Amino acid sequence: MNRVALITGAARGLGASIAQRMHGAGYRVALADVQLEAVQALADQLDPSGERALAVQLDVRQKGDFQKACVLLAERWGGTDVLVNNAGKSKVAALMDITVQEFDESMAINLRGTFVGCQVFGQHFADRGFGRIINIASLAGQNGGAATGAHYAAAKGGVATLTKVFARELASKGVTVNSISPGPLDLPVVYEIVAPERIEQMKQMIPVGALGSADYIADTVLLLAADNASSVTGACWDINGGLFMR
Template identity: 50%
Template sequence: MVTGGAHGLGEFIVRRLHNDGYRVAIADLDGAAAATLAKTLDDKGVSARGYGVDVSDRGALDRLKADVLRDFDAVHVLVNNAARTQATPLLEITPEDLDAVMAVNFTGTFTACQLFGAHFARQGYGRIVNLASLAGQNGGTATGGHYASSKGAVLAATKVFARELAPHGVTVNAVSPGPQDSPMVRAIVGEDNIEAFSKNIPVGRLGDPSFIARMVALLASPEAASVTGACWDANGGLHLR
């Protein structure tokens, strides 16, 4: 299951997993787009299905879990990709702004890890991959200080769940992208500034979303059994540790 799977990076992840032979549940606030993508991948609805969900709503996530288990019989991989950005200057972020961003980016991820982590623990196998961000590592505020804070919290939660679920055959990891060649980044930077912006990245270019999808696919695979609690960076050298 991939949250935020109908657009952007989520779509790249969905397509990669589907191409790798996974049956994919595509969950997105835009349920119509999720259904359209699923139909594009498999018009018979056997290996791909779309679901509308607001990940900030625990009840909706619980119902989604039940629906996916009903439709697919089993779930083995959860990718928490759903996110909300809001490029508001730090000192102008309102309490409502903060709550809205944290509810999707952190609380939604944490809750999904709880709900599906419990299922994975019972079945003795599972893979959880959380999408973090360079902003959550270096405190960048271009996408909003509340966004950066929420992604830092995702990294902490990844370690907490990894430690708790490891004895049950469940791995929990994070992928932390830097600026990707995506509509969101191009909108924030501005098309006229892409070339200059890219020169500030040590490798000299924006990231490739398809590479992020490959990283997620590897962490989602049985071959990654010994990797848990890790954060895999893909930031072009902007953050070295």
């Protein structure tokens, strides 16, 4: 395995799970996050030598950060093969209380970050004739965000649409673009933003009766990133415990 993967928002939560799974599968992984110290700690844990795990400070709101990361990985490992646009920020907020500033911040992190990541690395992959982009969308973008703010739900709905747009644009270049749409996951961040009583209500509403597994989401990323996954593009894979069926 000589493939190189960049995972955004890799310091904790789902991003960390994806990075760990991909590294375990043999990928050389670039762990990107705005919090360099946190992502460096995980990179050191995966590979203290730095030969197969690298921490990269990256703010997804800045296109220049994606461009710098692309150049860095080209110099260090000869290029990048997989981009996982995972970085995101969710905040529960009453619809009529969301400020314009909060809306814009959510769009910048959750939607614009995915857009510029797809732009920069989509071109890199097209130039190389191979690439895999996996965007982390959300159930919130499909059902209107019953447990999250409207700004987050709107942004994640946009991620699903961008996935199709980039998939169509890059299909003839050997590049696939897909999204994964998780429901509520069993992660610390969920317990941080959702009250305990609401968590129990959520579990009761989920047909399978439990929060989803971040490790399984990571396994799904591996499937979509595989060399033989060339016929899957523009897809959105739902992993939500039966909350949304289509």
